[in-house]
Amino acid sequence: MYTLGIDIGSTTSKCVILKDGEYVYAKGLAVGGLGTQGPEIALNTIWNESGLTKSDIARTIVTGYGRNRFEGGDGEVSELTCHALGGRFVFEDLRTVIDIGGQDAKVITLSESGKMSNFVMNDKCAAGTGRFLDVMAGILCVDINDFEKYAEKSKSPASISSTCTVFAESEVISQLANGVEMPDLIAGICDSVATRVASLARRAGVRETVCMSGGVARNGAVRKAMEKELGVRIEFDPLAQYFGAIGAALYAHRQLTR
Amino acid sequence: MVNELLKEFHEIAASPKAQMDRYLAEGRKVVLTAPVYTPEELIHSMGFVPFGAWGADTELKRAKEYCPAFLCSIVQSILELGMTDVYKGASAIVIPSLCDTLKTLGENWKYAVKDIPFIPMTYPQNRKPEFGMNFTIAGYERVKADLEKLGGTFSNEALAHSNEIYNRHNKAMRDLDEVLARHPEVGAAARSDVFKSAWFMDKAEHTELVEKLIDALKNQEAGEAKLPVLVSGILTDAPGLNEILDDLGMHIVADDVAAQSRQYRTDVPAGDDALKALAQKFSGMDNCSVLYNQEKPRIKWIADTAKARGAKGVIVVMTKFCDPEEFDYPLIKKACDAADIPVAIVEVDRQMEHYEQVRTNLETFRDILMM
Numbered sequence: 001m002y003t004l005g006i007d008i009g010s011t012t013s014k015c016v017i018l019k020d021g022e023y024v025y026a027k028g029l030a031v032g033g034l035g036t037q038g039p040e041i042a043l044n045t046i047w048n049e050s051g052l053t054k055s056d057i058a059r060t061i062v063t064g065y066g067r068n069r070f071e072g073g074d075g076e077v078s079e080l081t082c083h084a085l086g087g088r089f090v091f092e093d094l095r096t097v098i099d100i101g102g103q104d105a106k107v108i109t110l111s112e113s114g115k116m117s118n119f120v121m122n123d124k125c126a127a128g129t130g131r132f133l134d135v136m137a138g139i140l141c142v143d144i145n146d147f148e149k150y151a152e153k154s155k156s157p158a159s160i161s162s163t164c165t166v167f168a169e170s171e172v173i174s175q176l177a178n179g180v181e182m183p184d185l186i187a188g189i190c191d192s193v194a195t196r197v198a199s200l201a202r203r204a205g206v207r208e209t210v211c212m213s214g215g216v217a218r219n220g221a222v223r224k225a226m227e228k229e230l231g232v233r234i235e236f237d238p239l240a241q242y243f244g245a246i247g248a249a250l251y252a253h254r255q256l257t258r
Numbered sequence: 259m260v261n262e263l264l265k266e267f268h269e270i271a272a273s274p275k276a277q278m279d280r281y282l283a284e285g286r287k288v289v290l291t292a293p294v295y296t297p298e299e300l301i302h303s304m305g306f307v308p309f310g311a312w313g314a315d316t317e318l319k320r321a322k323e324y325c326p327a328f329l330c331s332i333v334q335s336i337l338e339l340g341m342t343d344v345y346k347g348a349s350a351i352v353i354p355s356l357c358d359t360l361k362t363l364g365e366n367w368k369y370a371v372k373d374i375p376f377i378p379m380t381y382p383q384n385r386k387p388e389f390g391m392n393f394t395i396a397g398y399e400r401v402k403a404d405l406e407k408l409g410g411t412f413s414n415e416a417l418a419h420s421n422e423i424y425n426r427h428n429k430a431m432r433d434l435d436e437v438l439a440r441h442p443e444v445g446a447a448a449r450s451d452v453f454k455s456a457w458f459m460d461k462a463e464h465t466e467l468v469e470k471l472i473d474a475l476k477n478q479e480a481g482e483a484k485l486p487v488l489v490s491g492i493l494t495d496a497p498g499l500n501e502i503l504d505d506l507g508m509h510i511v512a513d514d515v516a517a518q519s520r521q522y523r524t525d526v527p528a529g530d531d532a533l534k535a536l537a538q539k540f541s542g543m544d545n546c547s548v549l550y551n552q553e554k555p556r557i558k559w560i561a562d563t564a565k566a567r568g569a570k571g572v573i574v575v576m577t578k579f580c581d582p583e584e585f586d587y588p589l590i591k592k593a594c595d596a597a598d599i600p601v602a603i604v605e606v607d608r609q610m611e612h613y614e615q616v617r618t619n620l621e622t623f624r625d626i627l628m629m
Contacts, residue, residue: 065614078621081629104615116376118600121619 004057005248008066011102013038015046016245021253026050034066059252064246082247083213084108084116090237100216102130105197107204120204128196130216136189149219151187156172158188194225211235213243259474264448271454281307282347290351294516304410305421308456324366330359331608332581340371349408352378356548378406383550385541394537417532427461430468431522439511446503450495450602451517486508487601488564491575498613506624511567520546547582557589561597571600572629578607
């Protein structure tokens with residue numbers, strides 16, 4: 001039995017097909033989230049990759065900020081629920097998920113048995129989100145995928161405000177004007193995100209095993225900064241960006257089998 | 259019958275201006291009452307119609323001339339409505355001093371809204387000792403004197419009568435709260451309408467309507483059970499918020515909302531001196547973030563009430579930049595955790611147009627409660 005999970009975020013769309021709720025049969029990702037062609041492109045990718053068609057799918061669950069606007073699903077589920085399910089699907093001892101997406105950050109805690117027990121969402125602010133990193137990468141004219149490489153060379157991370165993207169932007173420009181080296185600046189930016197999200201995580205209560213999900217999870221520099229800030233190991237899996245979609249597909253499977 | 263009455267409550271709650279115009283057309287004088295606790299009984303007894311002024315969900319433009327962005331949007335929207343003549347026709351506004359932002363509202367109002375006089379109601383922090391009661395009475399005397407300048411007349415008998423009218427209304431609202439806890443078919447939006455309409459009606463009229471609703475509900479079979487929750491906060495009247503609660507099948511079985519049940523928990527005690535009795539009411543009030551009490555009984559009240567009413571979870575609706583509520587939140591969370599009652603916090607303000615983050619938050623909370 002195949003179930004499909006679609007995660008329509010603010011900047012990307014992700015799809016996952018699970019076979020019998022046991023393993024990832026196919027996955028697709030497209031840039032462009034809510035209100036774009038992203039979901040359609042991600043779906044086309046997954047049909048092409050899997051050779052399956054819509055009629056092969058027993059149930060489809062949609063998650064993410066675009067879930068309520070998407071037509072063609074069998075139901076919608078909050079992305080926090082899905083990230084918790086998806087994270088636990090990959091890491092069986094998972095107790096804390098730190099999800100940093102394009103426009104927000106969330107921390108979800110799970111009980112020993114894997115039941116979602118608490119969650120905290122950031123307030124309406126771009127600081128500590130993927131958007132913050134995108135803005136900074138734009139100012140520095142650096143590919144965001146190179147952040148880790150730069151940050152590794154840092155000797156003295158610059159101090160960047162974790163309060164506000166707009167303030168941080170002018171701070172970064174000032175630091176550039178003062179001749180601060182790029183590695184120190186990028187390490188400081190990653191520390192800034194980590195500081196912001198770590199305070200959120202502490203509010204929810206951090207218990208190991210801890211993992212990161214969402215697009216920012218791929219950024220090793222932020223992961224390392226977060227490990228330093230929280231004093232715990234942060235697990236990472238290449239599927240981290242798909243945890244929401246995996247959770248949605250798993251949710252669909254559970255609905256059919258329970 | 260229930261639906262007809264709910265429709266009537268909705269129309270009143272959704273059209274405060276029409277209500278105010280109606281009273282003005284009848285030749286009655288309207289006095290605006292700002293949050294959180296104004297001595298409505300006193301205003302009523304002096305021949306005015308007390309009329310709730312809790313602002314509105316609106317874009318703040320003019321208020322920004324006086325207020326920084328990080329100020330409670332309820333207060334800012336009251337000023338906005340004052341500056342844009344929405345409250346035109348009111349004889350005065352009484353603004354209590356129960357939080358720092360309300361204090362700034364009064365001072366700004368004096369300059370920003372020239373044609374509606376500001377009457378301060380200065381309350382003591384320590385309201386329970388005798389010196390605190392005397393301070394409250396002195397505050398009432400100031401309100402009384404200012405209302406007399408507007409043509410109001412005071413008498414002990416009239417205030418005693420108004421106290422009785424308000425006590426009867428309090429009882430009706432408490433009864434309604436209990437009855438609604440047994441009727442999941444009355445959703446959050448409809449519940450909000452009933453409570454909100456109280457601010458825009460003469461209390462005797464509202465009591466009559468509420469008592470009819472209680473009777474109608476008692477004769478109606480309870481609807482299918484939903485997810486029982488307790489809602490806490492200053493204000494929860496936003497249609498966007500209530501739509502989500504209803505969409506998610508949540509049933510408010512109790513509230514700790516300042517604009518709703520917190521208003522009706524305490525009656526004016528019997529006594530020969532009606533003004534002193536009114537001060538005794540204020541002295542006896544508790545369980546509210548703006549009523550100082552270092553023991554914070556409100557926290558236990560929330561956990562105990564949630565348990566007693568069978569709420570599966572507590573939803574704290576946090577008005578952005580409301581310091582008194584924010585100070586209480588960690589204590590609420592801790593007490594509810596200890597009582598094994600999950601808590602969700604959602605942030606709202608008067609300028610919100612999009613509630614998607616609130617929806618995601620509450621949808622996740624529902625999953626936690628149901629999975």
